[in-house]
Amino acid sequence: MRGPAPEERPRPKGRRSSQGIRVDPHAEATHEPRRTAISALVYHEPGVLAKVSGLVSRRQFNIESLTVGSTTNPETARITLVIEEPEPGVRQVEKQLLKLQPVISVRELGSDAVRRELVVLKVHGDEPDKVNAITQMYDGRTLDAGPRTITVEITGDEQKIDDAIDAYRQFGIRELARTGQTALARGDEWTTDAEEERYERMQRTQNQTDVDPDQSYQ
Amino acid sequence: MSEPGSRAQAAAQPTPETEATEATEATEEREPSDEADGADSADAESVAADQSTAAARTTGAAAVVAALESAGVEHVFGVQGGAIMPVYDALYDSDIAHVTMAHEQGAAHAADAYGQVTGRPGVCFATSGPGATNLVTGIADADMDSDPVVALTGQVPTDFVGNDAFQETDTVGVTRPITKANYFADDVDAVGDLVAEAFALAGEGRPGPTLVDLPKDVTTAETEAREAEPPEGTPTPSADAEAVEAAAAALARAEKPLILSGGGVTKGEASEELRRFATAFEIPVVTTMPGIGTFPEDHELSLSWAGMHGTGYANMAISHTDCLLAVGTRFDDRLTGGIETFAPDAEVVHVDIDPAEISKNVHADYPLVGDAGTVLDQLYDALSDGPAEAARAGDRWDAWREQCATWKEEYPLTYDAPDDEPLKPQFVVEALDAITPDDAIVTTGVGQHQMWAAQFWTYTEPRTYVSSHGLGTMGYGLPAAIGAKLAAPDREVVCFDGDGSFLMTMQELSVAVRENLDVTVIVLNNEAIGMVRQWQDAFFDGRRMASEYAWMPDFAKLAEAFGARGFTLTEYDDVADTLEAAVAYDGPSVVDAYIDPAENVYPMVPSGGANDQFALSEDHL
Ligand SMILES: Cc1ncc(C[n+]2csc(CCOP(=O)(O)OP(=O)(O)O)c2C)c(N)n1
Numbered sequence: 161m162r163g164p165a166p167e168e169r170p171r172p173k174g175r176r177s178s179q180g181i182r183v184d185p186h187a188e189a190t191h192e193p194r195r196t197a198i199s200a201l202v203y204h205e206p207g208v209l210a211k212v213s214g215l216v217s218r219r220q221f222n223i224e225s226l227t228v229g230s231t232t233n234p235e236t237a238r239i240t241l242v243i244e245e246p247e248p249g250v251r252q253v254e255k256q257l258l259k260l261q262p263v264i265s266v267r268e269l270g271s272d273a274v275r276r277e278l279v280v281l282k283v284h285g286d287e288p289d290k291v292n293a294i295t296q297m298y299d300g301r302t303l304d305a306g307p308r309t310i311t312v313e314i315t316g317d318e319q320k321i322d323d324a325i326d327a328y329r330q331f332g333i334r335e336l337a338r339t340g341q342t343a344l345a346r347g348d349e350w351t352t353d354a355e356e357e358r359y360e361r362m363q364r365t366q367n368q369t370d371v372d373p374d375q376s377y378q
Numbered sequence: 379m380s381e382p383g384s385r386a387q388a389a390a391q392p393t394p395e396t397e398a399t400e401a402t403e404a405t406e407e408r409e410p411s412d413e414a415d416g417a418d419s420a421d422a423e424s425v426a427a428d429q430s431t432a433a434a435r436t437t438g439a440a441a442v443v444a445a446l447e448s449a450g451v452e453h454v455f456g457v458q459g460g461a462i463m464p465v466y467d468a469l470y471d472s473d474i475a476h477v478t479m480a481h482e483q484g485a486a487h488a489a490d491a492y493g494q495v496t497g498r499p500g501v502c503f504a505t506s507g508p509g510a511t512n513l514v515t516g517i518a519d520a521d522m523d524s525d526p527v528v529a530l531t532g533q534v535p536t537d538f539v540g541n542d543a544f545q546e547t548d549t550v551g552v553t554r555p556i557t558k559a560n561y562f563a564d565d566v567d568a569v570g571d572l573v574a575e576a577f578a579l580a581g582e583g584r585p586g587p588t589l590v591d592l593p594k595d596v597t598t599a600e601t602e603a604r605e606a607e608p609p610e611g612t613p614t615p616s617a618d619a620e621a622v623e624a625a626a627a628a629l630a631r632a633e634k635p636l637i638l639s640g641g642g643v644t645k646g647e648a649s650e651e652l653r654r655f656a657t658a659f660e661i662p663v664v665t666t667m668p669g670i671g672t673f674p675e676d677h678e679l680s681l682s683w684a685g686m687h688g689t690g691y692a693n694m695a696i697s698h699t700d701c702l703l704a705v706g707t708r709f710d711d712r713l714t715g716g717i718e719t720f721a722p723d724a725e726v727v728h729v730d731i732d733p734a735e736i737s738k739n740v741h742a743d744y745p746l747v748g749d750a751g752t753v754l755d756q757l758y759d760a761l762s763d764g765p766a767e768a769a770r771a772g773d774r775w776d777a778w779r780e781q782c783a784t785w786k787e788e789y790p791l792t793y794d795a796p797d798d799e800p801l802k803p804q805f806v807v808e809a810l811d812a813i814t815p816d817d818a819i820v821t822t823g824v825g826q827h828q829m830w831a832a833q834f835w836t837y838t839e840p841r842t843y844v845s846s847h848g849l850g851t852m853g854y855g856l857p858a859a860i861g862a863k864l865a866a867p868d869r870e871v872v873c874f875d876g877d878g879s880f881l882m883t884m885q886e887l888s889v890a891v892r893e894n895l896d897v898t899v900i901v902l903n904n905e906a907i908g909m910v911r912q913w914q915d916a917f918f919d920g921r922r923m924a925s926e927y928a929w930m931p932d933f934a935k936l937a938e939a940f941g942a943r944g945f946t947l948t949e950y951d952d953v954a955d956t957l958e959a960a961v962a963y964d965g966p967s968v969v970d971a972y973i974d975p976a977e978n979v980y981p982m983v984p985s986g987g988a989n990d991q992f993a994l995s996e997d998h999l
Contacts, residue, residue: 163690163788166991166998172698174722180709181741182724206562211554218555248737255734261559 225340459505461532486516507545522848558586641668642706690789823879853882
């Protein structure tokens with residue numbers, strides 16, 4: 161007894177999406193890519209940035225920006241990644257990051273997080289008054305003004321930076337340097353769990369030794 | 379964006395307010411405790427030099443070896459070289475047996491197989507530069523299969539690093555994407571602990587390869603001899619109780635439940651728990667290729683293994699199940715075929731120790747993160763009492779089991795019955811299976827022979843099919859047989875190799891002879907890199923570009939030249955005698971089996987296709 165050939169075999173009804181998710185005929189699950197920021201607290205050790213960026217490129221995650229900087233603890237650094245991925249991709253970025261040895265904790269930041277980036281740009285100096293007006297409008301600062309060029313800095317969220325750059329175009333932008341996003345969770349919320357735990361641990365130690373915790377935490 | 383400063387720089391800044399993290403605590407512990415006493419005395423140096431005092435000095439290399447000793451390492455595989463020489467020198471005084479391999483790739487594969495067979499990390503050594511790069515294939519192989527391997531590489535002295543010194547390679551950089559963790563050991567006082575950590579990490583949780591790069595000045599530098607701390611035992615995490623209840627309820631609701639057992643069941647030593655679970659509830663079991671042996675293939679609930687060349691019945695069951703309990707698998711594309719068509723009706727319960735595997739390829743409706751055996755027991759308990767009990771097995775799943783049995787009859791693994799010649803490879807595999815004990819270990823190269831060895835040998839025990847799955851590395855078989863034999867000297871070890879695969883690492887025969895290892899290599903010789911030829915015939919209009927060998931060495935003579943025993947096999951009538959003689963020979967033997975070059979591997983799911991659309995012959999493609 162030999163079973164039917166491929167085309168004659170009964171086919172199951174269901175199917176899966178390209179993300180491996182079973183598609184329920186009643187409620188189709190599709191995931192559009194979304195833009196989000198992920199904060200990773202890492203050990204401040206050689207190679208950590210190479211590990212993180214290598215992971216992101218190797219697994220083909222769609223990365224918009226990546227910034228690194230120090231934290232209150234000299235042994236750790238914060239990496240902020242802005243990615244554009246569908247929901248399963250976002251979860252994968254988090255989980256894969258956590259697998260890296262120097263990564264301590266990882267958290268996706270909510271849409272209300274405090275996000276900032278910085279642009280330094282240099283425009284032609286022909287119309288200093290107008291440049292100044294735009295700089296004031298965007299709460300920027302003039303860093304350097306000469307006969308031929310004016311250099312300003314603007315900080316803000318991504319949209320504000322985009323808009324400011326647009327506004328300066330009329331003067332002719334000679335060069336610009338833009339950082340990626342860096343961000344913290346808003347209000348009382350902690351950006352990553354590890355920082356909360358550490359802070360509480362330190363508070364306890366400090367209380368024991370009667371030192372002002374805020375002072376020594378800096 | 380800039381690379382954050384090194385930890386050394388960070389630590390150099392005075393930060394008295396900073397609490398001690400684990401890292402600094404560990405450093406503090408390493409502070410020599412009796413330095414102060416010694417400093418008082420003019421004789422301090424001579425006292426310290428005295429081997430009998432507690433504060434004996436040692437070298438970084440000796441600390442490395444001591445760490446391996448206290449981790450219980452018995453064998454290491456490697457090749458000597460300038461940068462690693464201090465470590466070898468330290469091995470001179472150790473009871474650890476070193477096996478000198480012909481090529482570092484062989485060392486990595488041997489360590490990998492050693493790790494697969496024992497479940498404890500296998501260790502390989504290489505020197506800097508070319509030694510380290512030769513290890514790369516083997517490390518990548520271990521990484522893809524989550525095999526526990528510790529690689530120790532020599533490196534040029536730290537002062538030379540980055541200057542393109544002789545035999546310098548950025549080994550840590552090269553191996554970063556293919557290791558679970560890797561380390562540049564720049565601190566002689568920490569090097570022993572680093573090796574201990576690398577060893578523990580390789581075997582812990584989801585196993586994998588780790589690497590420690592050892593600069594020569596660090597291994598020659600002096601440090602204080604300390605009792606290396608044995609690595610901590612691996613905790614066995616259990617899954618969230620509520621999630622287990624939900625998953626159990628999904629299984630109890632199912633009409634057509636199916637278990638998919640992966641390599642994680644082997645790694646987690648969960649074969650017993652799997653067998654108890656499957657037989658108690660009478661749920662059919664399919665394995666992945668790395669999961670072969672986790673459930674006995676001669677059991678009536680076994681549907682053997684699924685995937686591209688898996689059995690038709692396993693693939694039919696996967697396609698039709700409505701609840702797939704997947705344990706310790708990463709849903710490789712050779713298993714799933716096109717993800718859009720994989721188990722399309724199934725709710726998926728996914729058990730894995732690595733949270734990153736959950737919903738990576740196939741969405742898990744019920745994720746259970748934890749140790750395979752522990753979670754299977756949790757599920758067992760959840761299904762055994764309470765309301766789930768009413769729904770369990772019973773006769774409700776009878777129809778499903780009958781359906782699976784029907785598929786077994788409809789799509790059996792077959793090949794054309796032997797007639798005079800040429801020899802069919804499947805027959806050779808079955809014949810050798812018949813004359814070897816159940817716990818014999820099979821290693822393979824990569825290609826058609828690997829598939830036949832998986833299809834036509836009946837595996838009943840875990841860790842008996844030792845192969846290169848994820849990376850698919852030709853040349854894995856022979857060095858793996860060497861590693862397996864040293865790991866299990868009392869068991870029969872056979873290697874099914876392809877002629878192409880054998881040519882890639884056959885120099886390791888010299889090692890098998892030198893170590894007098896009783897391994898039997900069967901070269902299923904089709905005078906071609908057969909798997910490629912099969913694809914060319916099927917998908918490239920038979921244009922056999924570079925897949926047929928115009929000339930082949932005489933493998934039997936070659937074996938003899940190495941000092942092994944060589945056999946040539948061409949006739950059906952000689953199969954039993956030749957295989958028996960080869961197995962009986964007390965030392966390495968090679969059987970050059972001339973098989974039908976026209977034989978191809980079926981069933982076959984064309985890549986990216988639906989599992990149940992497997993072809994049983996060319997006609998179906
Ligand atoms: C190192 C390496 N190179 C190339 C390949 C691609 N490849 C896969 S199977 C195969 C043919 C293997 O030939 P052989 O070892 O003779 O086995 P057979 O298929 O003939 O049984 C090749 C070339 C591979 N898997 N590994």
